Amino acid sequence: MDEPQTYTAFAGVGRIASGDLATMLRGVKAYQERGDSQPVLIFEDATGRQVDFDFRGTEDEVLERAEAVSPKPGPGRPKLGVVAREVTLLPRHWDWLERQRGGASAALRRLVDEARKREPGHERARLVREAAGKVMWSIAGNLPDFEEASRALFAPDPNRFDALVAAWPGDLRDHFTRLSHEAARLEAEDEPNLA
Numbered sequence: 001m002d003e004p005q006t007y008t009a010f011a012g013v014g015r016i017a018s019g020d021l022a023t024m025l026r027g028v029k030a031y032q033e034r035g036d037s038q039p040v041l042i043f044e045d046a047t048g049r050q051v052d053f054d055f056r057g058t059e060d061e062v063l064e065r066a067e068a069v070s071p072k073p074g075p076g077r078p079k080l081g082v083v084a085r086e087v088t089l090l091p092r093h094w095d096w097l098e099r100q101r102g103g104a105s106a107a108l109r110r111l112v113d114e115a116r117k118r119e120p121g122h123e124r125a126r127l128v129r130e131a132a133g134k135v136m137w138s139i140a141g142n143l144p145d146f147e148e149a150s151r152a153l154f155a156p157d158p159n160r161f162d163a164l165v166a167a168w169p170g171d172l173r174d175h176f177t178r179l180s181h182e183a184a185r186l187e188a189e190d191e192p193n194l195a
Helices: 021-033 059-068 091-098 103-118 121-139 146-154 158-165 170-188
Strands: 007-011 014-019 040-044
Touching (some): 007 021, 014 021, 021 040, 021 059, 091 103, 121 170, 158 170
Antiparallel strands (some): 007 014, 007 040
16 A cells, blocks of 8 residues: 655744645644744655645635645546556557456556565665755755765765754754665665574
8 A cells, every 4th residue: 555645844944844735734824824934845755846735715725725636536446546647568568468367457556566565675765865855955955064965865874964964953954864764774674684
């Protein structure tokens, strides 16, 4: 089963909300209603991509609009959230897929699920580091030792990274060290068990 999409919102160097879409939107809306004027930047945790939402109106209106722009299920099995997209394959690939139990779509879903289960920890760690790097470039680029910290993140050298970001504002430091350690943990899963 897929993990739910999570988001983190920052105002300047302070983290104001983190969690699923509704939790994050409620946190940002509450921040704005307090009259705080720092611009808010919101990031998808899985990709580091910056996203924008329309915060006009009430909290319920904000949530309703955000959910309305979420990808709508296409043809197929809407309750499962199936999304139709084009796949280009050679005829021999289509022939093989059509002979599989459940047809081409079911076979592709099974193949993707199996590949994701076998995805090595170092590959998942790379994705965590890339997401962290995107957010760092967006909100921490002017902080001391940023370039060295970025190198340590991707080296990977979590201990050096921790030392380089130790003087950063607490919310940023905590966010990035958590991601750095998560990437190191994922890579450690690939190490053979020597016990």
